[in-house]
Every structure is written in C-alpha cells, then in structure tokens.
Amino acid sequence: MLEEEYQKRRRLPRHLRPAPEPERPFAYEIRPAETRDIADIREIYNYYVTNSVVTFDEKKWTHRQWAEKYAHIRKLGLPFLVAVSPSGQVLGYALVSPWSGKSSYRYTAENSIYLGPSATGKGLGRALLTALIEASEEFGLRQMVAVISDKGAEGSIALHEKMGFEEVGRMGRVGYKFGRWLGTVYLQKQLTPVKKKRGLFGRRAD
Numbered sequence: 001m002l003e004e005e006y007q008k009r010r011r012l013p014r015h016l017r018p019a020p021e022p023e024r025p026f027a028y029e030i031r032p033a034e035t036r037d038i039a040d041i042r043e044i045y046n047y048y049v050t051n052s053v054v055t056f057d058e059k060k061w062t063h064r065q066w067a068e069k070y071a072h073i074r075k076l077g078l079p080f081l082v083a084v085s086p087s088g089q090v091l092g093y094a095l096v097s098p099w100s101g102k103s104s105y106r107y108t109a110e111n112s113i114y115l116g117p118s119a120t121g122k123g124l125g126r127a128l129l130t131a132l133i134e135a136s137e138e139f140g141l142r143q144m145v146a147v148i149s150d151k152g153a154e155g156s157i158a159l160h161e162k163m164g165f166e167e168v169g170r171m172g173r174v175g176y177k178f179g180r181w182l183g184t185v186y187l188q189k190q191l192t193p194v195k196k197k198r199g200l201f202g203r204r205a206d
C-alpha cells in the first residue's frame with residue numbers, strides 16, 4: 001500500500017468520529033462603555049479606517065484620541081454603549097455625539113456604530129442601535145442623524161432605514177480615500193424623549 005493511501009484510511013468512519021462541538025450561540029451583553037473598553041473600541045474603529053471607506057478617517061486613531069472622545073461624551077452624559085461577549089471581548093460599540101457645538105442644536109446628535117468584522121450580520125447592529133436610540137430618548141434627545149458613506153456602507157444604510165431613519169439628503173464627492181471620490185448620505189430619525197426636556201449644554205427648551 002502506498003503511504004498516501006494509508007494516510008487516507010487513518011480517518012475514522014463517521015460513526016466513530018467524535019461529534020463536532022455544538023455551535024456556540026452568539027451571546028452578548030449591551031452596557032455603557034467604560035475606560036477599560038477603549039483599547040478594543042480603538043481596534044474595531046481602526047480596522048475600518050485601514051480597510052474600508054465607511055469612515056472618511058485615513059489615519060488610525062490613537063488611544064489618547066479615543067480616551068478624549070470617551071471623556072467628552074461621558075462629560076456630556078450622552079450614551080456610549082458597547083456590546084460585550086461573555087468572555088469580556090468588546091464586539092461593537094455605538095455612541096452619539098453633538099451634531100454641532102452651537103447651542104440651538106442641543107436636542108440633535110449624530111450617531112456612530114461599529115462592530116468588529118466577525119460580529120456583523122448576526123443582528124447585533126440592530127440590537128445596539130435600538131439600545132442607543134432608547135438611551136438617547138431617555139437623555140432627552142429629539143433628533144438622531146447618521147452620516148453614512150455612499151460607497152461600501154450598504155449594511156449601515158439598510159440598518160438605519162430598517163430602524164426608521166429617513167434619507168434627508170446627499171452630498172457628492174466630498175471625501176477622497178483610497179484613490180476615489182466618496183459622497184455622504186444623511187439619514188434622520190425623530191426620537192420620542194421619555195423624560196423631561198433635557199438637551200445638551202445644560203439648556204432647556206422651555
């Protein structure tokens with residue numbers, strides 16, 4: 001018998017092979033982001049900086065930049081959520097930041113949502129965005145805006161539309177990355193604040 005034939009026969013018959021490990025369910029917990037999550041958040045974001053045009057950033061963010069952004073959002077009291085696996089790995093994050101520093105925009109925020117590449121397409125985006133909307137409504141926000149690349153972000157546009165965001169405008173050729181021009185799609189969702197009218201910058205509507 002040739003050696004390669006012998007190798008083939010060493011495979012056990014099906015009924016004697018050990019049963020494959022059952023596929024683990026995709027489990028996660030959604031909670032407010034903490035300082036210890038910053039390294040994972042940065043890694044997720046930088047993956048898309050380097051490999052995609054879903055963000056118009058071209059340079060990876062440093063840990064310090066993320067720490068400053070985290071501190072700013074926390075100081076304003078705005079939602080910044082993470083989805084974490086049972087082993088503590090950050091699978092994705094979602095946050096809102098002020099739409100503008102001008103005070104009349106105090107009830108309007110821009111959202112941002114990124115999942116690690118292996119966590120996409122399993123319903124986590126919907127769960128995280130749902131939690132972000134709820135937390136934003138609790139905060140007292142009235143409008144959420146998503147600014148999405150018009151190329152390579154079909155999943156994000158689909159997710160936002162499914163969550164009730166409506167396209168309100170587009171800008172063409174405002175970005176240039178990886179040697180091609182990119183535009184932006186603006187989607188907006190009206191929120192229903194559940195509590196008192198609290199906006200950004202410590203101001204109230206009435």
Ligand SMILES: CC(C)(COP(=O)(O)OP(=O)(O)OC[C@H]1O[C@@H](n2cnc3c(N)ncnc32)[C@H](O)[C@@H]1OP(=O)(O)O)[C@@H](O)C(=O)NCCC(=O)NCCS
Pocket residue numbers: 048054055113114115116119120121122123124125126127147148149153154155156157158159162
């Ligand atoms: C965009 C992103 C947050 C979506 O999250 P996700 O977990 O992959 O999406 P989900 O599995 O929750 O899908 C939500 C809905 O959108 C739909 N959808 C998702 N991707 C889609 C695609 N590429 N085309 C069409 N529909 C899509 C799903 O069918 C689903 O619909 P349903 O809830 O009615 O079944 C995630 O894919 C991601 O982080 N992508 C890379 C980073 C990115 O693009 N971030 C946004 C920058 S603006």
